[in-house]
Every structure is written in C-alpha cells, then in structure tokens.
Amino acid sequence: MRKRLITALTGLALAATIGLIPSTTAYADPDIDTVQARVDRLYHEAEQASERYNDAKIELEALQGDVASLRADQERQDEALGKVREQVADAMVSQYQGQGISAVGEVIVSDDPGAFLSQLTTMSSYQDHQDALLGDYADEVEALDIREAATARRVKQVSSVESRLKDEKTTIDDKLEEAESLLGRLKDEERAEILSRGGTTVPSDVPASGRAAAAVQYAMAQVGDSYVYGAAGPNAFDCSGLTMMAWAQAGVGLPHSSSAQYSSGARVAESDLQAGDLVFYYSPISHVGMYIGNGLIVHAANPGAGVKVSNLHEMPYVGAVRPG
Structure with missing residues (x-):
C-alpha cells in the first residue's frame, strides 16, 4: 500500500513538473x-x-x-x-x-x-x-x-x-x-516607429539667395519622395541624385556621386555654412545632403525614410562645399 502511494505521488510531481515546461520553443520578438x-x-x-x-x-x-x-x-x-x-x-x-x-x-x-x-x-x-x-x-x-x-x-x-x-x-x-x-519580422507599429525615427519638422520657409535659392527650393519640394539607389528624379532619388538635380535647377552641373561632388566647389567651414551648401558624411565619403540653415539639412536619407529634413550632425560630418 505504502509503495503504491509513493509511486502515485511521484507521478503527480512529475506531471506537475512537465506541465511547467512549454510544449513548443518560444522565440523572443526582436528588440x-x-x-x-x-x-x-x-x-x-x-x-x-x-x-x-x-x-x-x-x-x-x-x-x-x-x-x-x-x-x-x-x-x-x-x-x-x-x-x-x-x-x-x-x-x-x-x-x-x-x-x-x-x-x-x-x-x-x-x-x-x-x-x-x-x-x-x-x-x-x-x-x-x-x-x-x-x-x-x-x-x-x-x-x-x-x-x-x-x-x-x-x-x-x-x-x-x-x-x-x-x-x-x-x-x-x-x-x-x-x-x-x-x-x-517586426509588427506594423514597430516597423513604422523605426522608419519614422530621426524625422525633423520641415521648416515652412528656407531663406536663400542667388542661385542657391533655386537649388534649395527644388530640394525642399522633394521632401517625402522615395529613396531609390541610383535614382535622380523625378519622384525618387538617392543622396547625390537629389543634390545633383537640385543644383541643376540653378544651372550648375554636378556629377552623380557624393565623393565627386565633394570636389565640385569651394570648401566651406561649418561656421560659414549657408543655405544651399552641400554637406558630406562618413569616411570615405558616401552621403551628401544640402544645408538649409538653423543646423538642418535636407537629404535623401535611405529607402525607409526617403527624402527628409534632419539635423546637421545626425551622421558623422566630414565637411562642406559651395557649388558654383
């Protein structure tokens, strides 16, 4: 009798333990x-x-x-x-x-x-x-x-x-x-959060003078357009494609390359930046945007964000040039 009771209690304990183990492998959602x-x-x-x-x-x-x-x-x-x-x-x-x-x-x-x-x-x-x-x-x-x-x-x-x-x-x-x-792998809300990060309020007016005004006006009009590698408009751009087309409106020809554009004008110190100046990032240079004043740039960011306004130092800053 005692032996049967011990066996029964052991079975119940084992069953309780097994019940605590998940029946399938659980994968944590990606952080x-x-x-x-x-x-x-x-x-x-x-x-x-x-x-x-x-x-x-x-x-x-x-x-x-x-x-x-x-x-x-x-x-x-x-x-x-x-x-x-x-x-x-x-x-x-x-x-x-x-x-x-x-x-x-x-x-x-x-x-x-x-x-x-x-x-x-x-x-x-x-x-x-x-x-x-x-x-x-x-x-x-x-x-x-x-x-x-x-x-x-x-x-x-x-x-x-x-x-x-x-x-x-x-x-x-x-x-x-x-x-x-x-x-x-993310939920829709999480995906939207990632793709919307780093966005900055778009200024309603960007003062610019001379030929730079035409370039700035064009670039700002593209905010919200898609980012596509190798594209240069009219509805999608990569970084150098946007700046190339923007300055083309001012009659200034630029190559479709961020590193080549870095040699396309006079170098400008950060303290002397003006709206329309091109600003460059990473080493070696692989990204370019356009300065629009108040510590902001407009640029074709990436396929998730498209053309947007960002802070000047959102990426590793290298230098700037003034086309024309």
Whole structure:
C-alpha cells in the first residue's frame, strides 16, 4: 500500500513538473533598438555600394568616350596606312617592271659624262624616294599598333568597370533584401516607429539667395519622395541624385556621386555654412545632403525614410562645399 502511494505521488510531481515546461520553443520578438541599429547599418552599407556604383558609372562613361575617340583615331590611322601601302606597292611594281633597271642601263651606255652624272642623281633620288616610302610605311604601321594597343587597354578597362558595376548592384540588392527581411519580422507599429525615427519638422520657409535659392527650393519640394539607389528624379532619388538635380535647377552641373561632388566647389567651414551648401558624411565619403540653415539639412536619407529634413550632425560630418 505504502509503495503504491509513493509511486502515485511521484507521478503527480512529475506531471506537475512537465506541465511547467512549454510544449513548443518560444522565440523572443526582436528588440526594436537592435533591429534599428542593424537596419541602419545595412542601409549605410548599401548606400556605400550605391555611391561606388555611381562612381563606376562616371568612370565607365569616360572610358567609353575614350574608346570611341581611340577607335576613330585608329580608323584614321588605318586609312593613312592604306595610302602609304598603295604608294609602296606602286613603287615595287614599277621597279619589278624594269623602270629602275632601265635607268641603270642608260647610265652604263651613256657616252655623255653630264648625262651619266644626271642618271646617277636620278637613280639616287629614286632610291631615296623608295627608302622614304618604306620609312613612312614603317612609321604608320607603328602608329597604328600604338592606337590598337591603346584601344584594347581601354576596352579591357571598360569590361573591368562593368564587372564592378555588377558586383556593386548585387551588394546593394543583398543589403536591401536583408534590411527588408529584418523589418518584416517586426509588427506594423514597430516597423513604422523605426522608419519614422530621426524625422525633423520641415521648416515652412528656407531663406536663400542667388542661385542657391533655386537649388534649395527644388530640394525642399522633394521632401517625402522615395529613396531609390541610383535614382535622380523625378519622384525618387538617392543622396547625390537629389543634390545633383537640385543644383541643376540653378544651372550648375554636378556629377552623380557624393565623393565627386565633394570636389565640385569651394570648401566651406561649418561656421560659414549657408543655405544651399552641400554637406558630406562618413569616411570615405558616401552621403551628401544640402544645408538649409538653423543646423538642418535636407537629404535623401535611405529607402525607409526617403527624402527628409534632419539635423546637421545626425551622421558623422566630414565637411562642406559651395557649388558654383
């Protein structure tokens, strides 16, 4: 009896213990601050790749222009070589047909010393002409070889840059996909909170003068537009695409690259910033915005936030330039 009671009590205790163990594995919801940090990092890494992509596009356009010029020069050189080749061929045919040999015979049979000397001079001139033709031909061949080699080098560089473009595009897509996956694990309210963080009240008026006024007006009109890597309007932008298009309204051409834009104007100290100045972030530079006064900038931030107004020092500040 005592043995059966102990067994029963043991069973009840075991059942109670088992009842405390969850039947399925529980996963904690991702911490919103952790997700925020990871998403921000992924967006930044994607933007770095995007700006490198923009740089590569600029380099590719320049290389393609070089290739076009080199090929045109190569075609001109090929035509010049063809003309010299014809002259050499004609000279060789003439010699083969006996024109040069007949001159030798005339020298040998001539009884007139003056004619003899004249014929020697003629033969010497003829030989000099042939030598010059052959020399010209060799020079033209060498010039063509140089141009062909230069063209081949540029074509190879184009292929290398195109490969870089493909790699950077893959990096952008992978980083963006990972960020979207992280955001997808959050509840709608948490996702909205992350994407709305860092927003600043948009000023109703931004005083600006000269050409900068047109640039500032354009940039501010895009607040709320989407961020798309490599885009330059009209309804979506990346960081350098926005500033490029904004200053284009003022008649100032800027490259579609944040690092290249850093060399597009006079450097400006932070204490001397004016509305319209371009401000740059990170090292190496991978983000650009436009100063609008009162310690604020307008910029295409990232795919989550789009074009917005932020504090000047929301990101690691590097410096500023004044376009135009």
